[in-house]
Amino acid sequence: xxxxxxxxxxxxxxxxxxxxxxRAHLAHMVESSPLVQGxxxxxxxxxxPAFSFFKPMPVFAGVAVLVLAGGGVSFAAEQSLPxxxxxxxxxxxxxxxLAALAVSPKAKASxxxxxxxxxxxxxxxxxDGGDLNSxxxxxxxxxxxxHSEKMNSQVAALQAEGDLDGAxxxxxxxxxxxxxxxxxxxxxxxDEDHMAQIEPLREQVSSTAGAVAGLRAAIELKVAAELGGQxxxxxxxxxxxxxxxxxxxxSALDLGKGRFNIGDAAKLxxxxxxxxxxxxxxxxxxxxxxxxxxxxxxxxxxxxxxxxGIVVNSGRRKRGRGGESGGGSQHAxxxxxxxxxxxxxxxxxxxxxxxxxxxxxxxxxxxxxxxxSPTSTLSGGASGSGKTTTSxxxxxxxxxxxxx
Amino acid sequence: MKQPIEKKFLAAxxxxxxxxxxxxxxxxxxxxxxxxxxxxxxxxxxxxLEKGEEVENIRAFxxxxxxxxxxxxxxxxxxxxxxxxIEAQRIKEPSHPGHKAIEAQTLLGQVFESMExxxxxxxxxxxxxFVDDLDPKEIAEVMGITANNVSVKINRAVAxxxxxxxxxxxx
Numbered sequence: 001x002x003x004x005x006x007x008x009x010x011x012x013x014x015x016x017x018x019x020x021x022x023r024a025h026l027a028h029m030v031e032s033s034p035l036v037q038g039x040x041x042x043x044x045x046x047x048x049p050a051f052s053f054f055k056p057m058p059v060f061a062g063v064a065v066l067v068l069a070g071g072g073v074s075f076a077a078e079q080s081l082p083x084x085x086x087x088x089x090x091x092x093x094x095x096x097x098l099a100a101l102a103v104s105p106k107a108k109a110s111x112x113x114x115x116x117x118x119x120x121x122x123x124x125x126x127x128d129g130g131d132l133n134s135x136x137x138x139x140x141x142x143x144x145x146x147h148s149e150k151m152n153s154q155v156a157a158l159q160a161e162g163d164l165d166g167a168x169x170x171x172x173x174x175x176x177x178x179x180x181x182x183x184x185x186x187x188x189x190x191d192e193d194h195m196a197q198i199e200p201l202r203e204q205v206s207s208t209a210g211a212v213a214g215l216r217a218a219i220e221l222k223v224a225a226e227l228g229g230q231x232x233x234x235x236x237x238x239x240x241x242x243x244x245x246x247x248x249x250x251s252a253l254d255l256g257k258g259r260f261n262i263g264d265a266a267k268l269x270x271x272x273x274x275x276x277x278x279x280x281x282x283x284x285x286x287x288x289x290x291x292x293x294x295x296x297x298x299x300x301x302x303x304x305x306x307x308x309g310i311v312v313n314s315g316r317r318k319r320g321r322g323g324e325s326g327g328g329s330q331h332a333x334x335x336x337x338x339x340x341x342x343x344x345x346x347x348x349x350x351x352x353x354x355x356x357x358x359x360x361x362x363x364x365x366x367x368x369x370x371x372x373s374p375t376s377t378l379s380g381g382a383s384g385s386g387k388t389t390t391s392x393x394x395x396x397x398x399x400x401x402x403x404x
Numbered sequence: 405m406k407q408p409i410e411k412k413f414l415a416a417x418x419x420x421x422x423x424x425x426x427x428x429x430x431x432x433x434x435x436x437x438x439x440x441x442x443x444x445x446x447x448x449x450x451x452x453l454e455k456g457e458e459v460e461n462i463r464a465f466x467x468x469x470x471x472x473x474x475x476x477x478x479x480x481x482x483x484x485x486x487x488x489x490i491e492a493q494r495i496k497e498p499s500h501p502g503h504k505a506i507e508a509q510t511l512l513g514q515v516f517e518s519m520e521x522x523x524x525x526x527x528x529x530x531x532x533x534f535v536d537d538l539d540p541k542e543i544a545e546v547m548g549i550t551a552n553n554v555s556v557k558i559n560r561a562v563a564x565x566x567x568x569x570x571x572x573x574x575x
Binding site: 014 | 410413414417418421422425426429439440442443444446447450454534535537
């Protein structure tokens with residue numbers, strides 16, 4: 001008996017890949033721990049050089065790492081997911097460099113929003129492959145929450161320094177992106193166990209979207225109440241941004257024609273129509289000098305286009321769900337729980353105007369499960385002037401607007 | 405020079421991950437669950453250290469945490485039968501291939517089949533003593549009982565195992 005135990009002891013080992021994955025996960029956890037981050041100075045002081053690579057470093061050192069690495073490691077790391085060996089580089093080096101480079105409150109707020117969205121994207125990809133475990137989900141959710149809260153703080157800082165336009169822009173874009181990602185999370189087709197794992201994050205995303213909508217609405221009220229002569233220019237700026245986003249969405253839809261199943265295409269078209277509708281109303285309000293309303297309506301149009309853009313951009317399709325035809329109602333459910341009133345209006349336009357196509361979508365979904373992915377990309381950027389970074393999701397490129 | 409805590413922790417992972425995995429594998433009869441338990445064990449230990457708590461014997465502490473996690477698990481569904489696991493691990497007698505290897509594999513399966521029916525505490529004791537190589541003092545630390553008590557319980561567990569393994573043997 002003892003001999004058999006010994007033999008088992010000798011032979012049974014963790015799968016080397018899994019062992020390395022767990023180690024990378026632990027290393028990342030350790031690196032981001034307050035214990036190591038500086039709370040305990042004695043520990044940090046005694047750190048070995050090997051580990052200092054992943055620790056906070058001056059911006060120039062960070063840039064030097066990126067330059068010396070020729071971008072190869074950093075770029076590869078950008079595409080890594082929790083559990084991958086390079087994931088520590090992504091969050092420990094790349095994202096810290098980005099944080100160091102973001103100087104103004106607006107850039108900081110935008111970056112925090114982007115980092116929060118990255119966590120959703122990562123969870124989404126892991127869940128898609130059935131690789132999301134509860135531990136990772138919890139960590140990603142916590143990290144998402146952390147970045148969302150930081151985004152809130154930065155938006156508050158923006159307001160404090162009087163940049164209401166910037167505060168509205170960042171929060172509006174974040175809100176739209178969250179709603180887009182919420183829809184995507186709802187479209188992931190996994191078994192019940194995995195669905196249960198993604199659900200807490202989805203709820204978090206949904207409630208954050210609601211909270212951000214509230215924040216954005218409050219900023220818009222402030223704009224309407226407090227700003228004088230600037231309002232006209234701000235409203236015009238928003239209209240321009242919305243026109244750009246609508247135009248980009250339209251191009252992406254035209255390019256992707258034939259690649260979307262009928263249900264998806266109909267829904268995206270409805271969102272495009274809704275965005276156009278808001279845009280026209282905004283223009284009309286501006287003509288009668290109701291700048292506050294124009295600003296707000298243009299924002300609705302912008303968000304509608306951006307939200308649809310997230311879905312188009314992801315390349316993820318609604319896969320066959322048998323006779324559920326749940327895609328349409330699922331999407332409606334996702335967006336209905338928003339607290340932004342005008343967004344709710346848009347959702348109504350989506351769900352009521354799309355009644356017949358929901359049925360079609362169900363049929364499509366049933367046999368369109370393996371449909372090809374669109375290769376067109378759409379920048380989620382509001383103004384189109386921001387710099388973008390690109391990461392890869394499977395075979396589909398996703399553009400993340402960092403610049404606004 | 406004092407080693408940084410994070411380095412010590414990761415060194416403990418390198419040193420003990422396989423052993424904790426084996427321990428968990430025997431206890432939960434599932435490779436996947438055992439892997440998850442390894443990760444969770446080390447995460448919990450780090451969280452504990454993070455609070456500023458001190459751990460004298462990291463090895464015993466790891467088993468203690470793993471053990472608590474295993475006990476906490478409400479479901480004990482056998483996702484992967486041991487035989488399949490052995491197959492996957494390609495456990496065989498390296499120096500005596502052929503029928504002896506098959507025999508050893510079969511024996512191993514039987515031992516674990518027998519263990520499977522034992523009370524949880526006896527399984528735990530046998531695993532810690534014969535697979536994890538913990539001495540009675542360390543086992544006592546993990547289980548929160550005296551070393552003397554551990555020795556007595558191990559003797560009983562071995563007798564119980566023999567009784568199942570060799571039906572003719574009395575307890």
